[in-house]
Amino acid sequence: MGRVQGKVAFVTGAARGQGRSHAVRLAEEGADIIAVDLCEAVPGVNRFYPGATEEDLAETVKAVEALDRRIVAAKADVRDYDGLKAALDDGVAQLGHVDIVSANAGIFIFGDPTHLVSEQDWQDVTDINQTGVWHTCKAVIPHMIEQGSGGSMILTSSTAGLKGTPNVAAYTASKHAVVGIMRTLALELAPHRIRVNTVHPTGVGTQMILNEATFRLFLPDVEHPTREQAAEVFATTNALPVPWVEPIDISNAVLFLASDEARYVTGTELKIDAGYTVR
Ligand SMILES: NC(=O)c1ccc[n+]([C@@H]2O[C@H](COP(=O)([O-])OP(=O)(O)OC[C@H]3O[C@@H](n4cnc5c(N)ncnc54)[C@H](O)[C@@H]3O)[C@@H](O)[C@H]2O)c1
Numbered sequence: 631m632g633r634v635q636g637k638v639a640f641v642t643g644a645a646r647g648q649g650r651s652h653a654v655r656l657a658e659e660g661a662d663i664i665a666v667d668l669c670e671a672v673p674g675v676n677r678f679y680p681g682a683t684e685e686d687l688a689e690t691v692k693a694v695e696a697l698d699r700r701i702v703a704a705k706a707d708v709r710d711y712d713g714l715k716a717a718l719d720d721g722v723a724q725l726g727h728v729d730i731v732s733a734n735a736g737i738f739i740f741g742d743p744t745h746l747v748s749e750q751d752w753q754d755v756t757d758i759n760q761t762g763v764w765h766t767c768k769a770v771i772p773h774m775i776e777q778g779s780g781g782s783m784i785l786t787s788s789t790a791g792l793k794g795t796p797n798v799a800a801y802t803a804s805k806h807a808v809v810g811i812m813r814t815l816a817l818e819l820a821p822h823r824i825r826v827n828t829v830h831p832t833g834v835g836t837q838m839i840l841n842e843a844t845f846r847l848f849l850p851d852v853e854h855p856t857r858e859q860a861a862e863v864f865a866t867t868n869a870l871p872v873p874w875v876e877p878i879d880i881s882n883a884v885l886f887l888a889s890d891e892a893r894y895v896t897g898t899e900l901k902i903d904a905g906y907t908v909r
Pocket of ligand 1: 734
């Protein structure tokens with residue numbers, strides 16, 4: 631028996647990075663998957679790192695199917711509530727129910743002092759990282775309540791949801807907001823045995839941070855900082871001697887929270903941060 635055998639998990643931002651890793655890890659432990667992703671670039675993010683593609687989402691589908699689990703995947707934008715709900719409802723119609731949510735889709739825009747952040751950048755980050763998480767919860771909650779069999783909602787925040795980060799105001803605010811959504815829902819949904827928790831990764835080795843623009847945030851005086859140079863500086867931010875963690879490290883935390891091993895864990899901020907926040 632897998633640790634989430636027979637359950638169905640809804641994963642947003644599932645085309646690549648942590649979202650793909652969560653989908654695959656949950657499938658390894660017996661879950662079927664409803665996967666959504668924007669599958670295109672957000673214009674304001676393109677100057678830092680490229681968007682995911684439909685080919686990326688197809689890779690996730692292949693990886694889950696290779697484990698003999700079912701997956702219903704769709705291109706959907708967490709900013710568009712109706713489109714997101716339609717994708718989820720279609721998945722539930724095909725797979726029968728939804729028991730686990732990983733509200734993982736997010737973007738990273740950074741680099742400006744707070745008073746110089748553009749209106750567009752602030753809006754893009756807030757719309758996706760904050761409103762998108764609310765939309766994801768809003769779409770899934772009626773299913774879980776109606777099913778009457780409980781559930782586990784795992785919202786992806788960040789160490790930036792627990793600490794201030796200079797020149798990262800919109801992202802930091804949005805990731806703190808995710809904690810507010812989680813704490814509220816943990817109380818609202820406890821009578822239905824629906825648990826709600828956040829995960830707080832330190833840097834994770836995905837395209838979101840493994841790019842020159844992010845390296846320059848840590849090495850502002852170097853014109854073309856390399857991954858090796860960045861790794862040295864990143865490592866000084868964590869207590870454990872690692873520059874960043876891997877998607878699988880977050881997936882294992884998501885799996886724990888999704889499983890019945892965490893049956894009385896709700897309202898918790900689970901840090902997978904190599905000691906970043908205790909420094
Ligand atoms: N990488 C890190 O260092 C790090 C650290 C802490 C938290 N996080 C958070 O982890 C989550 C996953 O990020 P990742 O590291 O895998 O980065 P990533 O960029 O590889 O993956 C993010 C995914 O979300 C999708 N997405 C973006 N906007 C969307 C939208 N509007 N609708 C649907 N899908 C959308 C992207 O297309 C992409 O596939 C994000 O919420 C991020 O903020 C990342």
